[in-house]
Amino acid sequence: MTSLLKQLGIYGWKQEDENLVLSSLLTGDPLLMIGAHGAAKTHIAYKMAQALAKRFIAYDASKALFEDVLGFPNVESLKNGRVEYVPSAVTVWDKQFILVDEINRALPELQAKWLEIIRSRKIMGFPTEVKWVWAAMNPSTDSRYNGTQIMDAALIGRFSIFLYPPEALDMEEDDRIRVVEHINGDDAPSLGEWVESATSRTVSQAQTGETGQRVAQVLTRAAGHFVRLRAQFDTLGTFLSRLSVLVMKETDGKVKLDGRRLGFMYRNLLAFRAVEMARNEALGDELPVFSESAKRVILASIPVGINQDGINKEEFLHKVEICLDLLADYFRNGSDLTRTETIYRLFTCSDLLEKTRILLTENLSELAKSNAWNDLAEGDRDISVLAYVALQVEAHRPGTVPVELLEKLAGRIGSSSLSSASVPLLKNESIEHLDEVNRLLDQPSDLEQMIAFHRVRELADRGQITAEALGRVRKSIRQDAQEFKRLVQAAPVQTEPVATVATPALSEVEV
């Protein structure tokens, strides 16, 4: 693996973090680095801009005045009724790449001003030449950083990628040693007085330029891949839409991915993969498994725990990770949505018998099965019919239900659900359909009867007992029963050889 960042004197970053940096450079969508002081946040922006020969400036948001960014108003222009600003070495107008450092130390009223340039690359409505905006901050959740402010949600929402640069102690020892030994422009500033500066710096200007050319080469190739991938993954938007619902459900509504966030994810996924492919071609780097890369990109695209808001970032990201693992087949199967749709239906549909059907008939991954069974067994919902059907199938096909959940599932069959007493009273005009309802409840087998109790109960709970609805239910009872019976019959019970002793049939038992 080639590390372009190492060639710029930035050590210890994982390849995937490096690719996130390159993805941001490819698309120009804003990147926010969150890390402790000394994690090379400012340095990476400076070195990358230098390597790519882009006009760069880093503003310190904790003390930068608006006039520093804008310049002073041109009095002569004002006389003529035109608003213009006098540019200077530190104004933003001609810069191509900017870093808004310490962004969470800017006062809330100044955060709004940074928002404009991050959002639209404009300031006071005037366009600039800025193409890349990165920002950096110390973690607000770290009690060591007293001066940090709460970040406005709208401002957070403008960043596409959230990157957590490593601290020295998180790195491999080799990288840590390199960090220790590295001397850059700010280090030992007077050394150059006594020896040639070129010899004192670990990374020379020439090396930086060469690395910049490699980065540019990778990005140029990646841009081509981006366009091709976009056409190839034409269902990516649908996938992300499904993912957002699943994530919201899994995190109990705490993580809501809005349209802009999903848009960022969409571009980041394509850009990241494009960068990986470009590196593979240009630098000979190994091409990682897409599903793993996708997981990394999506997790890096979700702003969780940026503020001190009591959210356990690890816990939430873990939940998102589970959702991604469940849907990972999408990336494995070359953007085929079929499996994604199945998983999506399994976790989001409210019809218990449809869930049962998916669980018992679809070829699901162990992870999906285990998660779905667990969700059902642990949830509050009455899953009697599902548990009943599943255990019937389990009796014929051992291993259908994870063995550790068998007893739990058996405990979820409420005794009331075994009889029509669980069907609510019919009310008012529904009473007219009493005979049809009674006929529906009169089924030839226990399985059909359980399905009928469930379907009629659902209908009565919703107060939707009509001739049409009952007709639909009659049909669905028949279909469900046929399908589940087929499952049961697919693997007939392996019974002991029948001896000659006569035993009464169950139907002969007096009820």
Added chain:
Amino acid sequence: MKITTQKLRLEADKEVQGLRRLRFNPVEVTVEDVFLRGIHPHSVVRAGNQHDYTGMADTILAKLNEPTAYLPELKAHNLGHEVAAPSYSIYGCNDTPDPVDRLLKYLAENIYFADDLTYERLLAMAIERLRRIWDGAVARNMLGNVARDFASMREMLKRKNPDIKVTSYAELDEIDVSRLFTVDDFLTEEQLLLSFGLESRNFRRTDAIQAFTDEEGRLRATPRIERCQVSWGYERSGKMPLIAYQCHVPGRQIRWMPSMSDNARQREKTRDVARRWGKRSGRYCFTSDLADMPTIIEELRMRLSFPDLKYTGGEKTESEATAQVRQKAVLTFDAPFRIKADSSNEAIKDMLRRFDRKLTGRKEDLVQRLAELMADQYAMKAPEMDQFFGARQFIRLTHERTESKRLPVLQGHPMAGHLLTMYCVRHMRGNVVLEAKHENTSVNLPDLAEAILAGRVRLNGCFVAVE
């Protein structure tokens, strides 16, 4: 079917010309009056227990206590105050317990109704009446109200007749005060004149009663009544439960919706009713003309009621017709047994005796012997149970179900419950799927039997058959 309501009117007061009094009497009303014009169905909702659930009495009170119901000039002279519901005692009182009737009676006796009446005119009316009813008792009472004590009264009497001799209240009561004083002697005491000249000092405008009556003076507090209940309670029995209809009257048609339990005769009867009166408008719920309602009610010997009628604020209820679906259930099985380690020695011995086992020894010995018996019997009966469970599987549900039947194997065997429990414990896969081919032999039979008897191993819940 006869429905009556109270009809109200104002009549001239017999004593004081110019003032009017409330009078009321029951009148018959039609179902159209009740449902389409909102006439209060008084005879139907009339409360025998003082509780006016419709809030009619409260509505009357609220309307009469509204500021617009008073005569402003008289109210300024404290001749108009809030009316409160008359109290009622069930002991020694002949009053009707119905709050509306009682209130109307109270209003008739205690409220004057008038229009455009000035204070001066009212005072003149009071003086005029006083002159007519002037006698010793009235004069004595007025004197007692003007004079604060006996000495003052004596002084007033002396002023009229210096020779009069009064030394006690008894002597005072002997004197006909009306011969010494005239109404004119009290003309400065206006409040006293009003109090003694009129039967009540509480006045209302004559149009105040229009707020709770229709143009004919019949009680009404709502423009329409849309719901009622018709129930058939006269022939109620175990075989024929009560039939009740919730009725909705959106206009000149009435929608009948029956409440039913899972009773075939009841359903049959409701179908008959719908066939007879519904004109093919439904099998159970049906529609009829409102005009037919009295005939239907009379022919079916039913009763009309208005459980949801409520004129006052607060939560309005809306009764619903309900029907119970037919009772069907999935068959469940269990394997209960009675004799356990904590059963009496006699009960354990009784079981051992059946199998010719030794009956002597302490309780522990008996339980041990019972466990051994179970193990022996299990070994004997295992083929029969294998045969039964080899032909069918079961699923154990962890919830108990009282309707469960005993597993139909080893029927008649005195230890069937014990042996089946042992079998189930040994043959359940995942503690749920009961099948002959699965067997857990990690515990030997006597130990398992002993654990079951001691309650250390339990077989909770019930079984359903695998299809």
